Every structure is written in structure tokens, then in C-alpha cells.
Amino acid sequence: MEQIEIQNLYVSYDQHDIISGMNLSIPQGKITMIIGPNGCGKSTLLKSIARILKPRKGNIYIKGKDIRKQNSKDMARHVAVLPQNPKTPDGLLVKELVAYGRFPHQNTLGGLSAHDIEVIQWAMEETSVTEYADRTVDSLSGGQRQRAWIAMALAQETEILLLDEPTTYLDMSHQLEILLLLQKLNRKEGRSIVIVLHELNNACRFSDYIIGMKNGKIIFSGSPKEVITEDNLYKIYGINAKLAMDKEKQYPICVEYDF
Amino acid sequence: MKKKSFPIVIGVLIFLTITIILLGLCWGTYKISLLDMIQVLLGNGTKMQNTAVFTIRLPRIMVAVVVGIALSTAGGLLQTVTRNDLADTGVMGINAGAALFVVIYIQSKGMNYYEQLSNLTIFAIPLVAVTGAALAAIFIYTLSNKKGVKPQRLILVGMGMNIGINAVVTFIQLKGSAGDYNRALVWTSGSLWGSSWKYFIVVTPIILLFYFLTLYKYKTMDIMELGEELPIGLGIHIEKERKQLLFYAVALAGAATAVAGNIGFLGLLAPHIARKLVGPSHKKYLSIGAMISVIVIVLADSISRNCFSPLEIPVGLTISFIGVPYFIYLMLKEK
Numbered sequence: 201m202e203q204i205e206i207q208n209l210y211v212s213y214d215q216h217d218i219i220s221g222m223n224l225s226i227p228q229g230k231i232t233m234i235i236g237p238n239g240c241g242k243s244t245l246l247k248s249i250a251r252i253l254k255p256r257k258g259n260i261y262i263k264g265k266d267i268r269k270q271n272s273k274d275m276a277r278h279v280a281v282l283p284q285n286p287k288t289p290d291g292l293l294v295k296e297l298v299a300y301g302r303f304p305h306q307n308t309l310g311g312l313s314a315h316d317i318e319v320i321q322w323a324m325e326e327t328s329v330t331e332y333a334d335r336t337v338d339s340l341s342g343g344q345r346q347r348a349w350i351a352m353a354l355a356q357e358t359e360i361l362l363l364d365e366p367t368t369y370l371d372m373s374h375q376l377e378i379l380l381l382l383q384k385l386n387r388k389e390g391r392s393i394v395i396v397l398h399e400l401n402n403a404c405r406f407s408d409y410i411i412g413m414k415n416g417k418i419i420f421s422g423s424p425k426e427v428i429t430e431d432n433l434y435k436i437y438g439i440n441a442k443l444a445m446d447k448e449k450q451y452p453i454c455v456e457y458d459f
Numbered sequence: 460m461k462k463k464s465f466p467i468v469i470g471v472l473i474f475l476t477i478t479i480i481l482l483g484l485c486w487g488t489y490k491i492s493l494l495d496m497i498q499v500l501l502g503n504g505t506k507m508q509n510t511a512v513f514t515i516r517l518p519r520i521m522v523a524v525v526v527g528i529a530l531s532t533a534g535g536l537l538q539t540v541t542r543n544d545l546a547d548t549g550v551m552g553i554n555a556g557a558a559l560f561v562v563i564y565i566q567s568k569g570m571n572y573y574e575q576l577s578n579l580t581i582f583a584i585p586l587v588a589v590t591g592a593a594l595a596a597i598f599i600y601t602l603s604n605k606k607g608v609k610p611q612r613l614i615l616v617g618m619g620m621n622i623g624i625n626a627v628v629t630f631i632q633l634k635g636s637a638g639d640y641n642r643a644l645v646w647t648s649g650s651l652w653g654s655s656w657k658y659f660i661v662v663t664p665i666i667l668l669f670y671f672l673t674l675y676k677y678k679t680m681d682i683m684e685l686g687e688e689l690p691i692g693l694g695i696h697i698e699k700e701r702k703q704l705l706f707y708a709v710a711l712a713g714a715a716t717a718v719a720g721n722i723g724f725l726g727l728l729a730p731h732i733a734r735k736l737v738g739p740s741h742k743k744y745l746s747i748g749a750m751i752s753v754i755v756i757v758l759a760d761s762i763s764r765n766c767f768s769p770l771e772i773p774v775g776l777t778i779s780f781i782g783v784p785y786f787i788y789l790m791l792k793e794k
Contacts, residue, residue, distance in 0.1 A: 280692060286685060308675065362692075
């Protein structure tokens with residue numbers, strides 16, 4: 201069974217369709233990345249899967265179940281989402297933020313169980329924010345803050361992770377760190393990860409399945425080796441790219457591009 | 460301001476609360492010294508002293524206490540729902556809605572003063588007040604709801620409602636008791652004049668109930684501060700929770716306004732100071748805010764009663780006199 205199934209999806213904003221008539225299957229246990237130019241609807245797609253946006257028409261199934269019929273807390277135990285530009289309350293500590301990730305697993309009055317604390321520690325270590333645990337989130341740099349948010353999503357301990365541009369504010373080494381971490385989670389634990397990403401080469405290197413969007417439609421989808429071609433890149437970005445393969449001939453790298 | 464340790468803060472606040480309550484009991488036209496006061500509370504007072512304390516001052520202070528708890532908690536709730544620190548039930552017209560309904564109700568009974576009301580009427584007042592507060596809240600919510608409620612819109616609409624309803628309340632009061640501006644002022648600026656044990660009995664259960672219900676929801680409130688998108692990912696149904704929290708705020712504000720009129724600003728001041736002391740976690744700041752609110756209102760009420768004797772100024776005004784300069788000081792200190 202496919203992990204996420206999208207049928208005949210229409211999502212609109214202000215009477216205007218951003219996504220129209222989309223059909224898509226996102227595979228289980230793989231890293232899927234959605235790429236495309238600004239405004240193509242990638243965030244809209246992700247938010248619709250995450251139930252942040254309500255579609256005008258169509259159905260979305262996660263693990264075979266219609267997401268509109270699911271209990272919110274139940275969903276949150278299986279799907280974690282990290283939107284772009286999350287808001288930070290003033291004075292919130294990093295460790296408190298990461299602890300929020302345990303909310304779907306807690307009962308209303310309960311404090312943090314031993315397992316909760318374990319997961320929070322683990323999440324902070326994996327994202328290298330343990331040293332900031334007692335600092336406030338708003339006192340961190342952009343990149344550090346991003347990692348703290350990712351730690352929160354990890355602490356949610358879900359099999360599906362939806363991340364909207366999680367590496368945008370990170371420098372090269374932190375980008376690599378996060379993507380390697382996500383790859384590890386996928387390879388070791390079989391988590392399905394869906395990421396909206398801007399950096400093409402990172403997308404090619406780390407994804408098993410790439411979806412290219414433009415104007416709310418899917419232009420291509422498949423493994424990077426298959427679908428990242430100079431032709432397809434022109435189709436979605438309007439640029440002429442020069443591609444080469446990496447050392448092990450596993451994925452394409454864009455070595456230069458121009459209009 | 461660096462965060463202070465929680466136990467120290469609680470300790471200091473409990474001390475201050477007890478001190479201020481004792482101050483309020485001792486301070487009055489009929490003077491009772493502190494040592495005498497302790498005797499009175501132990502049951503050894505003279506008839507005059509007992510009357511002053513048990514019939515007049517203590518009930519008034521106890522009403523102030525629960526009103527303080529209610530308004531601070533309602534303020535915290537609104538600040539979370541609107542994600543804006545400037546929201547409270549006074550500013551947003553919810554208190555005003557309650558006051559309006561109570562004023563209409565009292566006048567419909569042909570009376571202008573609480574003291575003339577029958578017991579049944581008095582027991583109905585909090586319900587009337589909560590209804591008024593609820594209708595104001597529904598009105599504000601509906602007007603701000605264009606494809607989902609934006610927190611900023613809620614505040615703006617609320618502010619407009621507050622000004623409008625206050626004007627109507629003043630008008631009704633002046634029409635009903637011509638020239639008796641005092642009475643109108645009570646409702647629009649809040650006053651604890653005439654509080655009795657009856658008032659206390661009638662509103663305390665409501666206030667305590669919703670106070671604890673609010674505390675119970677602390678985690679949800681924490682997460683609602685994360686914006687419009689993330690809480691969904693964590694399993695919270697934002698619209699449903701918003702409505703529920705708004706309802707709690709309405710109940711608290713309604714009960715408080717029923718006995719004390721429209722006391723604005725307290726619900727803004729107390730949570731704000733509390734957050735500065737112990738941080739934004741609802742588990743901590745709600746109770747601290749309640750205590751701070753109690754201290755401020757009891758102190759303000761004592762000042763209102765005594766400083767301009769035999770005149771009494773509405774406690775809402777005194778709170779502004781105390782609160783605003785402090786607030787400005789806090790703002791200036793902010794980086």
C-alpha cells in the first residue's frame with residue numbers, strides 16, 4: 201500500500217485554484233522530495249496532506265485512511281509536520297519546545313514520562329541542540345532555531361515526517377547534517393519523509409523519489425536518476441542546466457545553469 | 460528581567476497577598492490595629508469591630524480576591540486565543556457586554572441599586588452577566604470570522620465593541636437614574652462598592668470552577684501559542700479549542716463583572732507581569748498571575764476606599780493609576 205495517496209485534489213485560495221485535479225502516490229518508507237519554482241504549490245500540497253489546509257475537492261489517504269475522518273491526536277501520533285516560519289513564543293526554552301513534540305502521546309494532565317524524556321534527549325542530540333537546551337528559542341540564530349524545531353518534530357516519534365523547507369536558513373554543513381540525519385532515520389527506522397526543498401543538488405542526492413511541480417501540477421515524478429534531466433529542469437524552472445553524475449553514478453548533479 | 464525561581468516567586472507573592480489582605484482589613488474609617496485585627500479574626504472582637512470586619516470589609520476583600528483571580532485568568536485565556544499580549548476581557552468588550560446585560564436586567568426590575576434586589580434576582584445576575592459576556596464574545600467572533608478567525612481581527616473588533624457598549628451602558632444608567640453618574644461609573648470603571656457575602660457566594664463557585672478548568676488545559680494553551688499551523692500537526696483542533704477557551708474567558712469575565720463592573724486592564728497587567736517573572740508556560744504563569752491580580756485589586760480597592768474618604772473612586776481607575784506607570788516602566792526596560 202502506498203503511504204500517502206492523493207486523488208483528484210483541488211486546493212484553492214481566494215476562489216483561485218492552486219492545485220487542480222492532482223493525483224499522486226507517495227511511497228512508503230522512502231524519502232520523497234517536492235521541488236519546483238516559487239508559487240508552484242509545493243507548500244500548499246504539503247499543508248493539505250498535513251490537514252493544515254482543507255481541499256476544495258478530492259481525497260487524501262494516509263496509510264489507507266481518509267485524513268478527514270481521523271481524530272486529530274491520532275493523526276499527530278503518525279504524522280509530524282514542520283511548516284515554514286513557525287512562531288516562537290517569547291521566553292520559551294529549547295527543551296520546552298522539543299517537549300511539545302510529545303503532546304500527542306501525553307494525556308491531558310500528565311507530565312513527561314521516562315520514555316518522553318528519553319525521546320526528547322535523543323531528538324536534541326541528533327539535531328545538535330543539547331547545548332542550547334536551557335536557552336530561549338528566540339535567542340538562537342536562525343540555523344540553531346531551525347534545528348530546535350526539527351528536534352520537536354523528531355520528538356513526536358512519528359513514522360511519517362512532513363517538512364516544509366527545513367534547511368532554508370542553514371549553512372552548508374548544517375544542511376548536510378540535517379539531511380544525513382533524515383536519511384539515517386529513513387534507512388534505519390523506515391520512516392517515510394516528505395520534504396519540500398529548494399536546493400536541487402541536495403534533493404537529488406538525498407531523495408529516493410522526486411516530484412517536480414509547476415503551476416499546481418505535477419510535471420514529473422520518479423527517482424532522481426530518471427527524472428532529473430536537462431529537459432525536465434527546463435520545463436519547471438525555465439533554465440538551461442548542465443548535469444553530471446556523482447562519483448558513484450547514483451544521482452545527477454547540476455554543475456552549472458543559465459537562462 | 461531574568462526569570463526568577465518559581466518557589467521564591469510563590470513565596471514572596473503569598474507573603475504579599477496575606478499582607479495586603481490584612482492591610483485592607485485594618486485600613487478604614489473605623490480604625491483597627493493589626494494586633495486587634497488578629498484578635499477579631501480569632502473571634503475575640505467587639506461588636507463594632509466584628510461588624511466592620513465580617514460584614515463590611517472581609518466580604519468585600521474576598522469578592523476582590525475572586526474577581527482578581529477571574530480577570531487575570533480570563534486575560535491569560537484571551538491572550539492565548541488571540542496570541543496577543545494586549546488582549547483582556549476589559550479591552551475586548553467582553554466585560555462591557557456583561558455589564559450591559561446586568562444594567563438592563565437591574566433596570567428592568569425597576570431598581571437601580573443592588574441592595575434593593577431580591578435574593579432570587581441576585582442569584583440570577585451572574586447568569587445574566589455571563590449571557591451578556593457570551594453574546595459580546597459571539598458577536599466579536601462572528602465579525603472577525605472571514606474564512607477563519609485571525610487573532611488580530613479579534614482584538615480590533617473587540618476594542619471597538621468595548622467603546623461602543625460602554626457608551627450604551629452609560630446612557631442607560633444615566634437615563635435610569637438621572638444625574639447619578641456615580642452609578643454609571645461603577646459599571647464602566649468597576650467598583651467593589653456594596654459587596655456582600657451574597658455576591659461572594661454567588662460568583663465564587665463559577666469562578667473557581669472555570670479557573671480550574673483553565674488550569675487543566677495548560678498544555679493545550681501552551682501549544683496554541685505556536686501559531687495557526689503547528690498545533691494542527693501536534694493534534695490540536697484549533698477552532699474547537701479556541702471556542703472552548705473563549706467560553707471559559709467569557710464565564711470568568713461575566714462572573715467578575717457581575718459583582719464588580721467593568722474592571723479593565725487588570726487582565727492585561729497581571730498575566731504580563733507573571734510571564735515576566737516565571738516565563739510563558741501556562742502551568743506556571745496562570746497561578747502567579749492570579750496572585751498578582753489579587754494583590755493589585757485588594758491594594759487598589761483599599762486605596763479607593765480610603766484615600767479620598769468619604770468619597771470612593773472606582774477601583775478600575777485606581778488600578779489604572781497603579782498599573783499604567785508600572786507597565787510603562789516595564790515597556791521602557793524591554794530590550
